[in-house]
Amino acid sequence: MGKKDEVSNQFLDALEFRGVKRRDFLKYCGATAAILGLSELHIPKIASALEKASKRPPVVWLNFAADTGCTEAFIKATYPGPAEVLLDIVSLDYNETIQAANGKQVDEILEASKNAGGYILIIEGGIPTKKGHGMIGGKEMIDIFKEMAGPAVAILAVGSCATDGGVPAGNPNPSQIIGTGAAMKKLGINKPLVNLDLCPVNPQYLVGVIVNYLLLGKLPELDSLGRPVMYYGQNIHDNCERRAHFDAGRFVEKFGSKEEGLQYCLYKMGCKGPLTNSLCPKIQYNNRTSWCVKAGGPCIGCAERNWVDKFAGFYQPLPGIKIPGLGGVEIGADTLGAVAAAATVAGVAIHAAGTKAAGRFKGHDDGGDK
Amino acid sequence: MARITIDPITRIEGHLKIDVEIEGGQVKDAWSTGTLFRGFEIILQNRDPRDAWHIVQRICGVCPVSHGHASSMSMDDAFKAQPPSNGRIIRNMIEGGQFVHSHILWFYHLNALDYVDVVSALKADPKEPSLKKVQAKLKAFVDSGQLGPFANAYWGHPAYKLPPEVNLLAVAHYLEALEMQAKAAQICALFAGREPMIMTSPPGGVTHVPTVDDMKNYLYRVNELRTWIDNVFIPDTLAIAPYYIDYAGIGKGHGNYLSWGVFEDESYDPKKRFLPRGTLLASDFPKVHDAKAEDILEHVSHGWYKDGKPLNPTVGVTDPEYTGYNPDKKYTWAKAPRLDNKPMEVGALSRMLVAYASGDPAVQKITNGALSALGQAGKPQVLMSVLGRIATRALECKLVADQMYQWGLDLIDNLKTGKTAVYTDYQIPDKAQGAGLWEAPRGALGHWIDVEGKKIKNYQAIVPSTWNCSPRDDNGVRGPLEEALIGTKVANAEKPLEVLRVVHSFDPCLACTVHVIHPDSNRIMQFKVS
Numbered sequence: 069m070g071k072k073d074e075v076s077n078q079f080l081d082a083l084e085f086r087g088v089k090r091r092d093f094l095k096y097c098g099a100t101a102a103i104l105g106l107s108e109l110h111i112p113k114i115a116s117a118l119e120k121a122s123k124r125p126p127v128v129w130l131n132f133a134a135d136t137g138c139t140e141a142f143i144k145a146t147y148p149g150p151a152e153v154l155l156d157i158v159s160l161d162y163n164e165t166i167q168a169a170n171g172k173q174v175d176e177i178l179e180a181s182k183n184a185g186g187y188i189l190i191i192e193g194g195i196p197t198k199k200g201h202g203m204i205g206g207k208e209m210i211d212i213f214k215e216m217a218g219p220a221v222a223i224l225a226v227g228s229c230a231t232d233g234g235v236p237a238g239n240p241n242p243s244q245i246i247g248t249g250a251a252m253k254k255l256g257i258n259k260p261l262v263n264l265d266l267c268p269v270n271p272q273y274l275v276g277v278i279v280n281y282l283l284l285g286k287l288p289e290l291d292s293l294g295r296p297v298m299y300y301g302q303n304i305h306d307n308c309e310r311r312a313h314f315d316a317g318r319f320v321e322k323f324g325s326k327e328e329g330l331q332y333c334l335y336k337m338g339c340k341g342p343l344t345n346s347l348c349p350k351i352q353y354n355n356r357t358s359w360c361v362k363a364g365g366p367c368i369g370c371a372e373r374n375w376v377d378k379f380a381g382f383y384q385p386l387p388g389i390k391i392p393g394l395g396g397v398e399i400g401a402d403t404l405g406a407v408a409a410a411a412t413v414a415g416v417a418i419h420a421a422g423t424k425a426a427g428r429f430k431g432h433d434d435g436g437d438k
Numbered sequence: 439m440a441r442i443t444i445d446p447i448t449r450i451e452g453h454l455k456i457d458v459e460i461e462g463g464q465v466k467d468a469w470s471t472g473t474l475f476r477g478f479e480i481i482l483q484n485r486d487p488r489d490a491w492h493i494v495q496r497i498c499g500v501c502p503v504s505h506g507h508a509s510s511m512s513m514d515d516a517f518k519a520q521p522p523s524n525g526r527i528i529r530n531m532i533e534g535g536q537f538v539h540s541h542i543l544w545f546y547h548l549n550a551l552d553y554v555d556v557v558s559a560l561k562a563d564p565k566e567p568s569l570k571k572v573q574a575k576l577k578a579f580v581d582s583g584q585l586g587p588f589a590n591a592y593w594g595h596p597a598y599k600l601p602p603e604v605n606l607l608a609v610a611h612y613l614e615a616l617e618m619q620a621k622a623a624q625i626c627a628l629f630a631g632r633e634p635m636i637m638t639s640p641p642g643g644v645t646h647v648p649t650v651d652d653m654k655n656y657l658y659r660v661n662e663l664r665t666w667i668d669n670v671f672i673p674d675t676l677a678i679a680p681y682y683i684d685y686a687g688i689g690k691g692h693g694n695y696l697s698w699g700v701f702e703d704e705s706y707d708p709k710k711r712f713l714p715r716g717t718l719l720a721s722d723f724p725k726v727h728d729a730k731a732e733d734i735l736e737h738v739s740h741g742w743y744k745d746g747k748p749l750n751p752t753v754g755v756t757d758p759e760y761t762g763y764n765p766d767k768k769y770t771w772a773k774a775p776r777l778d779n780k781p782m783e784v785g786a787l788s789r790m791l792v793a794y795a796s797g798d799p800a801v802q803k804i805t806n807g808a809l810s811a812l813g814q815a816g817k818p819q820v821l822m823s824v825l826g827r828i829a830t831r832a833l834e835c836k837l838v839a840d841q842m843y844q845w846g847l848d849l850i851d852n853l854k855t856g857k858t859a860v861y862t863d864y865q866i867p868d869k870a871q872g873a874g875l876w877e878a879p880r881g882a883l884g885h886w887i888d889v890e891g892k893k894i895k896n897y898q899a900i901v902p903s904t905w906n907c908s909p910r911d912d913n914g915v916r917g918p919l920e921e922a923l924i925g926t927k928v929a930n931a932e933k934p935l936e937v938l939r940v941v942h943s944f945d946p947c948l949a950c951t952v953h954v955i956h957p958d959s960n961r962i963m964q965f966k967v968s
Contacts, residue, residue, distance in 0.1 A: 135452075137496065137500075137502065143543075143547075143616065144620040145620075151616050168588050170938055171445060172932075177589055240480060242476070243476055268499060322861075324861030353633075365630070380486065380489060
């Protein structure tokens with residue numbers, strides 16, 4: 069381990085007075101290293117790389133047809149927390165929710181960023197395409213997006229609204245809101261795009277992608293929907309802490325019941341975990357305090373594209389998944405995996421049929437590459 | 439006469455534009471404009487009603503808990519599924535976590551930079567080693583030339599009054615508060631899985647079964663927050679207020695206040711909630727009146743909707759039509775709700791004043807204490823101001839955090855005596871209607887649901903900023919925020935800091951405000967209001 073990889077005491081002091089213990093910071097670096105598949109020997113190198121970046125990379129964060137839930141999620145990041153991210157890791161040059169400037173002075177900042185270029189562009193919220201339905205500073209949101217996407221080095225679409233329009237683009241999509249990928253296609257913008265589906269985004273995913281970019285100088289490997297494989301490559305049901313109960317045929321059949329007290333499987337209460345890919349059970353939320361299923365809330369599938377329509381009927385059990393018998397007949401993970409994969413197709417088909425009957429809940433353009 | 443447009447207003451939730459006309463250095467007239475339209479109510483139609491409480495949390499990522507709870511309450515009402523005692527208490531605890539989170543975030547991160555000059559903090563000469571460190575860090579940050587979120591603000595504006603040492607202290611607490619607001623949200627996550635967007639409060643109660651481990655975790659975390667609120671948040675409020683005491687006379691507005699009440703009592707009587715239901719009127723303050731949803735009328739003459747007479751949400755017609763910005767006619771996506779024909783201010787100030795006037799001893803004690811500390815003993819009227827909105831948020835934050843501890847003890851008492859139910863089971867009726875009248879941190883929140891064929895037939899919400907940021911009504915009467923701006927002195931029209939202070943005091947939340955029906959249809963909404 070060379071001298072330049074060592075973490076300076078000064079840097080650790082700086083973290084410490086803001087309440088970040090050395091041990092915690094190194095622990096965070098350890099978590100990052102594990103996710104990146106690096107050995108623990110690289111931990112000091114990560115800390116050092118974060119410290120040594122001479123100029124913090126500029127970030128422009130645009131909030132469009134959103135509810136600000138992803139900014140709210142971001143400021144609850146831990147290890148590093150929002151203060152570290154803001155003061156040490158990036159230069160958040162534009163974010164209307166927290167920036168000090170207002171009105172005209174804000175326009176000047178955006179103009180300066182556009183002229184300087186080279187920023188990471190974070191999009192929160194979908195982009196309304198119906199005239200007058202989304203404006204900032206007298207400009208249509210889609211025009212602001214077009215202007216700001218050009219000089220960006222990369223675009224991060226943060227949260228479901230940004231990836232495919234999300235809840236407000238739910239059928240019948242009153243403001244004709246589209247996701248970032250679809251907007252890029254429509255406007256002919258060709259830039260690296262990372263989609264962080266989830267409603268709201270998991271702040272660890274967002275900070276993780278930025279750190280990954282700073283350390284390795286590139287964006288993470290993406291799946292066919294443009295989501296980082298490191299966060300979306302695994303199925304919630306496969307990693308669920310209640311999985312053993314599913315395999316053994318032990319289910320919660322009523323909320324608040326004795327079975328819920330025993331943390332039995334929530335499949336029969338409508339859990340969408342079997343069809344949802346995200347590291348929720350491992351990374352959890354709010355400083356790893358909990359996550360949906362752990363707390364007793366069936367997964368609503370919010371990491372998946374078009375989730376609000378695709379999984380409508382959040383408390384209705386997924387169709388087509390074979391449930392292990394109550395007699396305790398256990399089936400192996402492999403068998404179940406095959407069942408789940410078949411169910412994906414069956415489930416989608418059943419939802420499609422229901423859609424037709426009801427004359428609604430058709431999918432919308434999510435800009436994905438599928 | 440000069441006209442200033444501030445667009446965007448930052449450090450709020452959502453997209454807001456404010457236009458003011460200045461004459462003789464004072465605001466003569468004002469217009470508040472919501473600039474984003476999404477349309478949640480139509481998205482909800484025909485869905486499984488139980489999905490609604492998840493979907494409406496996405497109306498606002500800043501107060502999703504309150505939207506979720508108001509929605510579930512509308513169905514508790516419609517499905518006759520009143521939560522059992524523990525369900526009620528756990529919902530209160532989750533809601534409490536959000537109130538504390540939201541008030542800390544608003545005070546330090548959204549509002550404070552109108553009063554705290556970050557650059558001036560560099561001139562301080564602190565003795566305290568921890569403050570020296572913060573100052574050194576701040577200096578390095580400023581010297582880097584990358585000012586990030588602190589760039590291009592009104593630093594050095596003569597309306598900033600704090601000495602450098604107080605500015606430095608406030609900057610240090612700004613950073614500390616970033617951590618504390620996140621900790622408050624962690625309390626929600628203990629019972630609700632995550633925050634924003636909670637997962638365990640559907641109609642009927644909660645789905646989380648509490649354990650001893652939860653309670654230990656909860657009480658410890660609540661006390662950590664209480665200690666910080668008592669030692670940092672409240673002292674900061676009282677330390678900064680004297681420098682801005684003139685703001686006790688600025689930004690009063692109409693002087694009508696509405697609270698639906700929040701934090702359910704074991705009697706389930708809205709007038710006995712921890713912060714009770716009621717209204718106060720400028721005409722006969724401090725008389726407390728009943729707050730009745732039947733008295734709501736929504737006016738549309740200045741919003742981007744086709745004209746029609748003002749209607750109650752029970753029979754409301756909504757027909758959106760964007761016609762461009764015209765301050766004399768139509769200039770916003772917000773409608774103008776009025777209660778008994780009056781514009782009503784909502785928020786922590788309204789809740790605290792209603793509780794104060796209703797004779798709540800805890801609210802009277804803490805409020806009188808703060809008034810004395812600021813040399814305003816016996817004058818609760820000074821709270822009807824920008825400074826009052828700030829102070830009552832801080833005081834409410836303390837009251838709620840203290841009460842959160844009590845709810846924890848109440849829950850433990852129930853568990854001890856074998857009362858463990860958290861959820862009331864129900865069947866969705868073929869036809870049902872219900873209302874959930876509640877409070878978000880930023881004010882009165884109402885959700886109304888109409889179920890037919892076990893599906894949502896219609897859904898309506900009237901949210902805090904619809905009240906506060908509403909445009910003029912059919913009688914030409916300004917909305918509460920517009921009215922509060924009148925008379926505000928503005929030293930420099932290029933840097934209208936004083937206007938921002940009035941706007942931010944309402945804690946606007948615009949994503950909530952604009953809630954509308956299908957742009958291409960003309961549906962008639964019918965609801966029972968209880």
